Amino acid sequence: MKILHINSVCGVTGTGRIVADLYKAAEGHGHECRIAYGEHKYHNAPGDMKTMEIGTLRDCRRHAVLTRLCDMQGFGSRRATVKFLEEVKQYDPDVIHLHNLHGYYINIELLFWYLKQSRARVVWTLHDCWPFTGHCVYFQSADCVKWKEGCFDCPLKRQYPASIFLDRSKINYQKKKELFTGLQNLTLLVPSVWMEEKVRQSFLRDYEIRVVYNGIDLKTYMPRQSDFRRRYGLENRFLILGVANVWEERKGLNTFLELAELLGEKYSVVLVGLNEEQIMKLPKGILGLPRTDTAVELAEIYTAADVFVNPGREETFGLTVAEAMACGTWPVVFTQTACAEVVERGTGQAVEGGVRELEKAIREYREKGPAEDIEKYAEVFSREQFGIQVLDAYMKSGREQTPERRKP
Numbered sequence: 001m002k003i004l005h006i007n008s009v010c011g012v013t014g015t016g017r018i019v020a021d022l023y024k025a026a027e028g029h030g031h032e033c034r035i036a037y038g039e040h041k042y043h044n045a046p047g048d049m050k051t052m053e054i055g056t057l058r059d060c061r062r063h064a065v066l067t068r069l070c071d072m073q074g075f076g077s078r079r080a081t082v083k084f085l086e087e088v089k090q091y092d093p094d095v096i097h098l099h100n101l102h103g104y105y106i107n108i109e110l111l112f113w114y115l116k117q118s119r120a121r122v123v124w125t126l127h128d129c130w131p132f133t134g135h136c137v138y139f140q141s142a143d144c145v146k147w148k149e150g151c152f153d154c155p156l157k158r159q160y161p162a163s164i165f166l167d168r169s170k171i172n173y174q175k176k177k178e179l180f181t182g183l184q185n186l187t188l189l190v191p192s193v194w195m196e197e198k199v200r201q202s203f204l205r206d207y208e209i210r211v212v213y214n215g216i217d218l219k220t221y222m223p224r225q226s227d228f229r230r231r232y233g234l235e236n237r238f239l240i241l242g243v244a245n246v247w248e249e250r251k252g253l254n255t256f257l258e259l260a261e262l263l264g265e266k267y268s269v270v271l272v273g274l275n276e277e278q279i280m281k282l283p284k285g286i287l288g289l290p291r292t293d294t295a296v297e298l299a300e301i302y303t304a305a306d307v308f309v310n311p312g313r314e315e316t317f318g319l320t321v322a323e324a325m326a327c328g329t330w331p332v333v334f335t336q337t338a339c340a341e342v343v344e345r346g347t348g349q350a351v352e353g354g355v356r357e358l359e360k361a362i363r364e365y366r367e368k369g370p371a372e373d374i375e376k377y378a379e380v381f382s383r384e385q386f387g388i389q390v391l392d393a394y395m396k397s398g399r400e401q402t403p404e405r406r407k408p
Contacts, residue, residue: 097124270290317341325342
């Protein structure tokens with residue numbers, strides 16, 4: 001079976017690592033794979049994986065400008081997409097697995113026109129809510145429910161994918177609904193029950209929807225000894241860790257600032273994934289580090305921490321929570337997101353409320369002291385199990401459809 005993954009990035013950030021894991025899992029079962037990616041601002045890490053690059057950095061920048069001015073995320077990159085689809089026709093995959101289609105790299109009109117003409121079975125993992133909104137990736141911060149019936153006057157227009165001038169949320173919603181529905185051979189995968197509930201309220205509700213929890217490489221994410229604490233002078237501190245690809249309001253950066261102030265000098269907060277400007281603005285008691293694309297180094301940092309905190313209010317799974325757990329570190333999360341499902345299936349605490357409740361949970365873990373074998377609870381999120389479930393979706397997606405090729 002020939003499988004083509006389409007994602008914004010390859011080998012880096014959460015979705016890039018997920019796609020790489022699925023590639024390796026499929027190859028391990030004797031299938032042929034390719035990964036197509038196109039968000040060139042990242043230092044993608046395809047390694048020895050077979051890939052297709054969609055467009056160039058210049059194409060991405062043009063698409064980004066179109067989005068900033070006209071709110072047209074997903075509707076640029078026409079030339080790059082035409083060229084890419086010619087490569088797809090040559091490769092002729094049996095399965096096309098879609099991931100994040102936002103990221104200024106692909107034209108969704110051309111892509112879905114091709115998919116509706118293709119014989120390939122299509123699987124789409126919804127890593128966020130962008131596929132069924134008129135603009136935003138997440139809507140909880142605005143307490144918005146317009147996406148259920150039809151977007152307009154978007155309250156999150158200035159958030160990613162930010163638009164400075166136009167608000168095309170109504171048009172974008174209508175176009176997405178037209179494009180993304182009516183595909184006869186599509187199966188949707190979602191990484192949590194929380195996400196499934198949202199999709200079943202959207203215009204994608206009529207597709208088959210499967211909950212498949214994301215997997216992690218337990219041979220990489222495991223307790224690892226390092227000199228991390230000594231290197232940063234943290235040997236005698238109770239260490240609280242936060243990790244994100246991009247630190248923004250929805251990821252809870254301000255929550256960590258409040259936590260550091262409440263906890264006092266016996267505790268230290270370490271945040272991984274900050275940019276230079278954010279690091280310069282950090283108060284005393286918080287160590288800021290840039291994003292690392294080295295999984296082993298990240299596993300060492302997870303292991304060095306006493307508690308991992310994910311205070312995000314908009315999470316569709318919580319990959320970092322599972323990774324921290326696999327490295328033997330207690331996770332603490334809020335109940336309002338899918339992170340609570342990760343804790344429920346594994347171990348840790350999911351708290352209601354706000355920063356005071358997080359503080360209480362952290363102090364409880366300090367009093368309790370280190371625990372053994374936390375990592376065993378992460379076995380339910382193994383990459384192997386994840387890969388098997390996704391391969392099963394490939395086999396069954398569009399099974400009722402005729403296998404005869406339709407000429408594009």
